[in-house]
Amino acid sequence: MVKLLAAAIVSLAIAAATAASAEPPVGAAACSGCHPASTRVSSPVPRLAGRDQAAIVKAMQDFRSGARAGTVMDRIAKGFTDEEIQAIAAWYAAQK
């Protein structure tokens, strides 16, 4: 429980720090190769900007564990740590 709480505090701290800065966290800039940055683009791949942070984290974790089937995200999610996923999700959630 204590460990869980500590982890939650750490991710919150990371989230707060990341959301406040303009610079994308490690790995975040690469997402827009497939996830459109602009609303102009029609794609079955969702935009990440402004999406719920917890939903992004859950999706990444589920792709990584195999709980959710992906086409490429199952393979890509395996390249990211929990901390990186938290930071990326927080940053995108804070974008418009």
Next chain:
Amino acid sequence: MKTRREFLKLGAAAAGSAALFSTRAFAQSPAARVVVVGGGFAGASCARALRHADSRIAVTLVEPSPTFTACPFSNAVIAGLRELRAQQFTYDRVAADGITISRTTATAVDAQARSVTLADGTRLPYERLVLAPGIEIRWNALPGYDQAAAAQMPHAWQAGEQTLLLRRQLEAMDDGGLVVISAPANPFRCPPGPYERASLIAHYLKTKKPKSKLLVLDAKDTFSKQKLFQQAWSELYPGLLEWVPLSKGGNVTSVDPATRTLVTDFARHQAKVANVIPPQKAGRIADAAGVTDRTGWCPIDPVTFESKLQPGIHVIGDAAIAGAMPKSAFAANSQAKSCAAAIARLVTGATPSGPKLINTCYSLVAPDYGISVAGVYQPTNGQLTEVPGSGGLSPAEAPKATRAAEAVLAEAWFRTITDETFG
């Protein structure tokens, strides 16, 4: 020379960011000058990412062509499934980001004085230079294959007129003709590209000229997405497409453009249509700047993409030796954004952080049959290496719907990356 208006614009932008972030940073760092050479997926993406990272950075993009013609999906143009104009993009939106576009060729670099010389003799000073020159064909590396030969046996490895030439040759060929593709040894631009091209040409022949035959002569024994391609070929194009690896005599040792003949150690293949994908090296300016090594490509630092041979010069995209990352448009765009982030930090005296990069490459085996390879990369011991356990290919066994979905995703990827780069 800056115009008064540009100067004011720059001043306003600087004042804006100074107010938002810190006046200290502004006082310490006058607008850094970054010159980017090459307006492809690497260069144009980097120029824009630099402006987004820090609007005080003055960015000049040196690119002679008024339009960019994209290589991804150009194989569909060759196969008559797409028009070339769907591949073409202007730099209007890039310029609208406040980037100065210099529509000329960079001819020399003085790494010590930190200036780029343009075709008209003008010198552009820089604090940081980004070279994104793509590839240069190594003419005559394959005996007989020079610039004149490319008019008979197109390479179509730089999209544009060459793409259309190969398409016209296929269209003009009678049913029953022999088409030959020669694929080079590693490394080269777009590792799965020759095999996607073979697939889509086979699709064209199957639907339009079914008595024809396609031979792929390869200087290698293995290639990107090999199992997926070969499985699809035996399913879709049996008897039509034959791949000849190095160990079975696939290595082309010379060509004769007059007769469209490709010579191997074991045979002479006289083709009706011959597509020679020749050996390549980094684009010309890389050599002039002194950033290429003996391989003809550019060794770089995996965190900043700064050349290991010349300080202050960064190399991204196909020209760079990027470890495990392939020479792809996706990789170029991913590298461009990491390089821009690193430069934005370097020009303010900050330390760049280690990047994490992604590559995703789709290939079409048929219009409704897509396959992919994906990878995640990070610096390890001075090289970009794949994150262990990540990445990989589309599943070997998959229903038709999965292949169709990947074909749809491939097109969506193209719309997304071209919008980010040029839109």
